[in-house]
Amino acid sequence: MTRTLDPTSAAPNVTTRQRSLAAVLLAVGVPMFMVTLDNLVVTNALPVIKTELGASLGDLQWFVNAYTLSFASLLLTAAALGDRFGRRRMFLVGIAVFTLASAACALATEPWLLIAARAVQGFGGAAVMPLSLTLLSAAVPDRLRNAAIGAWGGISGLGVAVGPLVGGAVVDGLSWHWIFWLNVPIGIVALPLAALVLNESFGATQRLDxxxxxxxxxxxxxxxxxxxxxxxxxxxxxxxxxxxxxxxxxxxxxxxxxxxxxxxMLPLRLFSSRAFGLANVVSFTFAVGVFGSIFLLAQYFQVVQGLSPLESGVRTMPWTLAPMVVAPIAGALVDRVGARTLLTLGQAMLAAALGWMAAVTTVDMSYGAVVGPFLLAGVGMGLTFAPASTVVMSVVPADRAIASGTNSTIREVGVAMGVAILASIFATYGAYTDPHQYVDGLIPAIRVGAIVVAIGAIVSAALPRKIVAVGLPLP
Known part of the structure; x- marks a missing residue:
């Protein structure tokens, strides 16, 4: 065992324990999967929750946005608290808060109670997401870092992608409350695992904002x-x-x-790096177009075709499972192929997939019509997570916590804005009243999502071919 200095701090870390990459990935991956899963785990449950709680379309949006907004608003603050009080310590606090809030979600009997509990969930998730990547980056040697980030991206992508499937399966087999109860045993296991495996580290102590x-x-x-x-x-x-x-x-x-x-709180001087700024623009457009579309598409099979939540989740599997396979591969290839190529290809695939979905969607559409665009979207999603994270973490190696927190904040704000914007377009042209009205609103909303992601593809093409680390003088 050795005592080391954190590169962002003048103070020594606590004793460093050598752990295998698999153990570290498990320690950061289990809680991160739990947190990312809850971004969209409610989507396939929304029609059921709407009926049982008497929720409006606005309530449905806030079931998603209360989580993503609180998540986004505290990401950078949580990273700063981790620098000051210990990153592992704040990571454990985040897991505990998230677990308790999940129980509160499961016990909600009114829309406002669920919205409030989802907001507290977001507070806990804000401490888990950026610190998971920072703790992972610090625990692996430089030669393994991109592969580790690729695996991290795969876990993150899997959590986001299987959310609708898990939500549908649980709602169908039990009730919507259990999509939140499931987090409780996971959190109980994740707490001691992270405490045992992860090393404590500190960053440069600075005043909060x-x-x-x-x-x-x-x-x-x-x-x-x-x-x-x-x-x-x-x-x-x-x-x-x-x-x-x-x-x-x-x-x-x-x-x-x-x-x-x-x-x-948000060091704007980071954006003097063209690579950092453009990567965050792509993360934002990706979140707006893709997650705003998923919010509506995940409900299509239930509202329009009358399928159960589980049947709906199974039909999204070509989309949801592809990132699990593609993201780790993208992480392993990013040094060889280049982040710009992978990101541009991923955004182009996603834009084409959303445009394809808008073109073929009808009330009586056969499932075979969407398998192709679902697969294309899944591959595009998998090509996004790891390269975007690699760019952000490579540009500012002196403070990965701030870089990761900034990127995660922008992405989560994009999720909230995407759900709000595309649901607003949906409400302008359609409604939940009957299948035809739903499709009337769904098609223009997805078209807008495709346009937003296409803009991201153009922006990603402007990334520099070689990402160069910069020594920005952070305070």
Missing amino acids: PLGLLLASGGVLALVWGVVHGADDGWTSTGVLSALIGGGVLLCALIAWELRTPTP
Whole structure:
């Protein structure tokens, strides 16, 4: 056993225990899978929850967005707390909070109770996601780092991708409450596993940025609220306009503050790296287009074709299982092929797949019509996770926690914005009242998702061929 210095800290780490890559991947992967699973685990359960809790379309969006927004708003703060108080310690706190909040979700009897519990889940997840990647990166030698990140991307992609399938299976076999109860035993196992396997480490201690946190979370929340309510309340209504304008003002104030404060929550100087900035733009457009589409597509087979949640989940398997196979391969190939090539190809595949789905979707569509685009989307998704993470972590090796937290924050904000924007387009043209109305709203929403992802493909093509690490002077 050895005592080492964290490259981001002048203080020594606690005693370092040598663990195998498999053990470390298991320790960070189990809780990360649990957290990423809950991004979309509710999607196939939404029609059932809508009926049992008497939820509205707005409630359905908030069942997803309450989680992603709280998740996004605290990612960077959780990373900073990990630097100060110990990354493993904050990782364990995140697992515990997430597990307890999952039990609260399972016990919810009203829409607002489920929304509130999902928000607390997001707080716990915010401590797990970025720190899992930071702890993994610190635990493996440089020669294995890209392969480890590829495996991490595969686990993350699997959690996101199988969410609809797991949700459908549990709802069909038990009840929707069990999609949350399942997290409790996983969390109970994950806590001692992570405590036993992972080494404690610290980063450069700096002051927290509570004003930045308030401006960021308030601005994004206001914008998403305005988009969610725009279709129903009217885009020119006082409440919606106030939310949209207020959100924009808060985000402008955030940029001004982060440029001024010596200890920013979101170090904007990171974006002086073209590779870092473009990779985060791609992460955002990917999240908006893909996850906004999944929110609606996951409900299609139940609402339109009358299938059970499990039957619906099984039909999405060509899409959901492909990332599990493709993401690790992409991670292993990223040094040889280049992140730009893999990311551009992945976004192009996803845009083509969404456009294909919009073209073939009808009320009486056969399943065979969507197998092709589902497979194409799954491969594109798998080509996205690891290369994007590799670019972000390679550009700023001096502080991987901040780099990972920034990227995860932008992606989760993209998920929330995607669900809000595409659901708003759906509400403008369609409704849940009958299958034809649902398809009428689904098609234009997916088309917009395809356009957004296509923009990401164009942006990713502008990434530099060779990603060069930069020594940005972080505070």
